[in-house]
Each structure stands twice: as structure tokens, then as C-alpha cells.
Amino acid sequence: MSATAPDAAAAPPSGAPRPAAAEPLLAVNNIEVVYNDVILVLRGLSLAVPQGEIVALLGANGAGKSTTLKAISGLLRTEEGEVTRGDIRFAGERIDGAEPHEIVRKGIFQVMEGRRIVADMTPVENLRLGAFTRSDAEVRRDIEMVFEYFPRLKERTGLAGYLSGGEQQMLAIGRALMARPKLILMDEPSMGLSPLLVKEVFGIIRRLNRELGITILLVEQNARMALSVAGYGYVMEQGKVVLDGTAEQLANNEDVKEFYLGGHGAERKSFRNLKSYKRRKRWL
Numbered sequence: 001m002s003a004t005a006p007d008a009a010a011a012p013p014s015g016a017p018r019p020a021a022a023e024p025l026l027a028v029n030n031i032e033v034v035y036n037d038v039i040l041v042l043r044g045l046s047l048a049v050p051q052g053e054i055v056a057l058l059g060a061n062g063a064g065k066s067t068t069l070k071a072i073s074g075l076l077r078t079e080e081g082e083v084t085r086g087d088i089r090f091a092g093e094r095i096d097g098a099e100p101h102e103i104v105r106k107g108i109f110q111v112m113e114g115r116r117i118v119a120d121m122t123p124v125e126n127l128r129l130g131a132f133t134r135s136d137a138e139v140r141r142d143i144e145m146v147f148e149y150f151p152r153l154k155e156r157t158g159l160a161g162y163l164s165g166g167e168q169q170m171l172a173i174g175r176a177l178m179a180r181p182k183l184i185l186m187d188e189p190s191m192g193l194s195p196l197l198v199k200e201v202f203g204i205i206r207r208l209n210r211e212l213g214i215t216i217l218l219v220e221q222n223a224r225m226a227l228s229v230a231g232y233g234y235v236m237e238q239g240k241v242v243l244d245g246t247a248e249q250l251a252n253n254e255d256v257k258e259f260y261l262g263g264h265g266a267e268r269k270s271f272r273n274l275k276s277y278k279r280r281k282r283w284l
Helices: 065-073 100-106 123-129 136-149 151-155 165-177 195-212 223-229 247-251 254-261 269-283
Strands: 026-035 039-049 054-059 081-090 108-111 183-187 215-219 232-237 240-246
Touching: 026 065, 039 054, 039 065, 039 081, 039 240, 054 065, 054 195, 054 223, 065 081, 065 100, 065 108, 065 183, 065 215, 100 108, 108 165, 123 136, 123 165, 136 151, 136 165, 136 195, 151 165, 165 183, 165 195, 195 215, 195 223, 223 247, 223 254, 232 247, 240 247, 247 254
Parallel strands: 054 215, 054 232, 108 183, 183 215
Antiparallel strands: 026 039, 026 081, 232 240
């Protein structure tokens, strides 16, 4: 199976198949990313995200998943990184090289790893930060829309720093919704959450896709949960895609089962280095 664009006619996990698009909403074409002019992180990475779909990006720590999202959202420069080869296109328009605020205006919003909410502001004030491109009337209407998806946030009137981890993740997603995005980039939404909250957050991700039609590129180490909501997925190792396919194909792939779906930390510690070696030898 090669790293090719997903079949836009493939049905998501549930619901009727969406009509095939002429081109993907997001296309990342053979990009290389270098940090500090010397550290090559992405090595000819390509992927495609069809409009209205959820696409999962899987891989171990250090594979380059977060760097991929930052390349798309224009945040590499904050860490002395840049795209040195290839191109990134959104709705047919090239966006690599654009400023982050320009990319947000085009309809892309990234939910950062670790939430990145402003702790000494209230939830409503945090939500308004996501709507800096919008009018006041639209902001008020959309805050109510966010509260419909996250009613718990409406009850929290204190500082956001006092919210639970799950509530902070909901606030981060709600802030993304305030920008009225066409595409949300989600980086590890399950990080630090209890299994019950993980299930709740992924249920909300599925609803946002189905009810609002928002396209989602999902970076997630919990491969089982990611594949349960995604229609297509890519597996990364050392800065490049080594495997891709429908969520069902990846879930049934023996290598994916061994390296990402099995054990969940239950394997004996002495086998961890061996598993990493086997994974790299298999795909690299």
C-alpha cells in the first residue's frame, strides 16, 4: 500500500458516502521541513485530506506528526523551522509561506497539543480569542453554538486555569470553532485525559464532523480511538509516510496491530526497545 491520496468516495465510519471531490481540500505534496537550517525532520511527506472527512495521522513520538501540522498552519517559524521543498495547498491555493493569521482567515485552525488555553482568562474570553476575525454579532451567536456542544463550559465562569483537563480540551476545541474553520488540525486531543473523557472528546469530534461538516486532520497516539472516528489514515515514521489506507484497512493491518493497537503499555518493559527496533526495521 503506497502513500497515495485517500479515495474521496470511501464512506466514513458511519453515514452515507459523500460525493467525490475534484481535488482534496488539503494536499501536502512531497514536503521537507528543516529546523535551524540543519535538522531535517520531514523527508518528502505527502498526504491528502478530502473535504468533509476525518483523516488520522498516526506514528510514534518523534515521527514528525506535530511538525506536519505546524507546517500546514504556518507555525514553523516560531521554532526556527521552514518548508524547504514541496508545497502545501488548501482549496487549490498554495499556502506554504503564508503567515499564520492569513491561514486562519482561509479556514484552517489548529488545536495545539497541551490545549494552550490562556489560564488567567475566563472561558468566554478564551472563546473570543478564536474569533478575532469575526464581527461582534457573529461572536455572540457562535459562543452560544459552542455552549450547545459543550454545556459544561457555560457553567464555568471562573478562570480557565481552574478547569479540569477535559474541560480545557473542550475549551480548546470550542475556541477553534469560533473561527468558523473549514479544516481543524487536532494535535493529541486525548493527551492526559481519563478513558471516559477520551471517549467523550472523540464523540464530540465525530459530531462536529457530521453535524457541521468540518474537515479534520487528527494527530493522535491513541490509534484505536483515532481509527474509530477516521475514514482514512496515514502512518508516519522518521518524517515520512510509510503506510496509508482506509481506517478499516489500517485497523486490520498486522503491523499496525502489533505496533499501535496491541498492548497499550501492557507489554513487558524489556520488550519496548525491541518493538521499536522491529517497527523501524519493518518500515524504514
